Amino acid sequence: MQIVIVLFDRFTALDAVGPYQVLTSLPGAEVVFAAEHPGPIADEVGRLTLTAEAALADVSHPDVLLVPGGPGQHDQMHDGPLHEWLRAADQTTSWTTSVCTGSLILAAAGLLTGRRATSYWLALGHLEQYGAIPVAERVVFDEKYVTAAGVSSGIDMALTLAGRIAGDQTAQAIQLGIEYDPQPPYDAGSPDRAPAEIVTRLQSRSRILTGRPT
Amino acid sequence: MQIVIVLFDRFTALDAVGPYQVLTSLPGAEVVFAAEHPGPIADEVGRLTLTAEAALADVSHPDVLLVPGGPGQHDQMHDGPLHEWLRAADQTTSWTTSVCTGSLILAAAGLLTGRRATSYWLALGHLEQYGAIPVAERVVFDEKYVTAAGVSSGIDMALTLAGRIAGDQTAQAIQLGIEYDPQPPYDAGSPDRAPAEIVTRLQSRSRILTGRPT
Numbered sequence: 338m339q340i341v342i343v344l345f346d347r348f349t350a351l352d353a354v355g356p357y358q359v360l361t362s363l364p365g366a367e368v369v370f371a372a373e374h375p376g377p378i379a380d381e382v383g384r385l386t387l388t389a390e391a392a393l394a395d396v397s398h399p400d401v402l403l404v405p406g407g408p409g410q411h412d413q414m415h416d417g418p419l420h421e422w423l424r425a426a427d428q429t430t431s432w433t434t435s436v437c438t439g440s441l442i443l444a445a446a447g448l449l450t451g452r453r454a455t456s457y458w459l460a461l462g463h464l465e466q467y468g469a470i471p472v473a474e475r476v477v478f479d480e481k482y483v484t485a486a487g488v489s490s491g492i493d494m495a496l497t498l499a500g501r502i503a504g505d506q507t508a509q510a511i512q513l514g515i516e517y518d519p520q521p522p523y524d525a526g527s528p529d530r531a532p533a534e535i536v537t538r539l540q541s542r543s544r545i546l547t548g549r550p551t
Numbered sequence: 552m553q554i555v556i557v558l559f560d561r562f563t564a565l566d567a568v569g570p571y572q573v574l575t576s577l578p579g580a581e582v583v584f585a586a587e588h589p590g591p592i593a594d595e596v597g598r599l600t601l602t603a604e605a606a607l608a609d610v611s612h613p614d615v616l617l618v619p620g621g622p623g624q625h626d627q628m629h630d631g632p633l634h635e636w637l638r639a640a641d642q643t644t645s646w647t648t649s650v651c652t653g654s655l656i657l658a659a660a661g662l663l664t665g666r667r668a669t670s671y672w673l674a675l676g677h678l679e680q681y682g683a684i685p686v687a688e689r690v691v692f693d694e695k696y697v698t699a700a701g702v703s704s705g706i707d708m709a710l711t712l713a714g715r716i717a718g719d720q721t722a723q724a725i726q727l728g729i730e731y732d733p734q735p736p737y738d739a740g741s742p743d744r745a746p747a748e749i750v751t752r753l754q755s756r757s758r759i760l761t762g763r764p765t
Binding site: 349351355357358361367368369382384385388457458475486488505506512513514515516520521522523525526527532 | 563564565568569571572575581582583584591596598599600601602604651671672689690700701702703704706707710711714719720722723724726727728729730731732733734735736737739740741742744745746749750752753
């Protein structure tokens with residue numbers, strides 16, 4: 338089972354590495370980080386560099402594909418090699434997935450038209466411009482299309498997906514293997530429960546761009 | 552504020568990248584991935600490669616140091632360049648931290664003697680051999696020494712630390728920024744609550760090695 342995680346400049350590291358840590362433990366899984374051009378790819382901060390081992394062109398039939406988000410999503414909204422690859426690869430995937438603003442890229446490539454999907458909380462409304470149906474949930478399944486909300490939600494998405502692929506017992510073993518028993522010190526991880534002034538501050542700073550006027 | 556995350560061959564990716572994603576958002580933070588020799592460092596699976604931008608020798612006075620765990624921890628238990636660097640850097644850190652079996656490395660370097668500390672659930676008992684006091688909690692503070700339990704717990708540790716460094720509001724904004732509102736699909740992330748047969752299976756497979764007979 339080949340799992341391709343797409344990388345692009347200024348991706349968000351945890352969007353990619355959270356699901357990687359889960360999915361790489363699936364029996365028979367071969368995870369490949371791939372980009373348009375193989376080589377080192379820097380994250381949004383520029384302080385973390387992951388290596389894309391393969392060119393997208395070299396991994397054209399993944400069983401699972403995953404698109405992370407991050408500020409670099411803006412540069413991936415126009416038709417081009419990534420969208421072409423996504424549309425072609427999607428024809429034979431078992432699961433087409435995203436984390437955070439990665440769902441905007443899937444939607445812009447035309448893969449979420451008429452489908453229920455989620456995204457980063459600050460980006461959720463933008464999905465509609467690309468014909469998707471925004472759903473304010475942490476993990477959304479619509480047939481083989483699986484989208485996760487912001488950044489850390491990729492871990493929940495990947496565990497849920499692991500259960501669908503390999504059964505509950507295997508997914509539970511993976512959860513125990515990464516000791517995923519979350520105990521956040523605050524209850525501020527959702528705009529519904531974070532202090533209002535913090536929600537407003539993040540909204541005012543947000544620069545989520547879709548390439549179309551909103 | 553310089554934050555050095557130590558890399559070594561066969562580290563666990565999420566141990567390093569979870570805290571990175573949190574700590575890199577601290578105001579004034581400069582996170583540096585560093586290893587004995589700079590360059591690409593492969594994780595435990597060999598499918599993920601992070602770049603160590605600096606040699607340990609080039610970052611001798613970090614404000615925060617973080618040691619991840621992973622199967623490669625076994626090769627870092629003997630005295631040598633990493634232990635020497637840890638002991639020297641620790642003299643001027645504000646916070647000396649670890650995730651997962653990274654605490655075994657800190658302990659083997661002599662930095663946790665007589666201190667309360669945690670580790671990966673399968674490794675917790677080994678801390679005692681190195682003079683630390685094992686505590687079965689997700690995040691343990693003992694003065695400036697902060698240890699986290701397995702893999703995903705580094706996110707909780709880093710958010711807690713972010714609150715100590717920059718205040719609750721900043722830490723809450725970071726939590727909302729990474730939408731850390733965990734909703735695991737199973738309640739199997741702790742050996743206390745995972746199905747007993749899964750706990751037993753992981754225990755029987757465990758090969759946590761400390762370099763000393765147990």
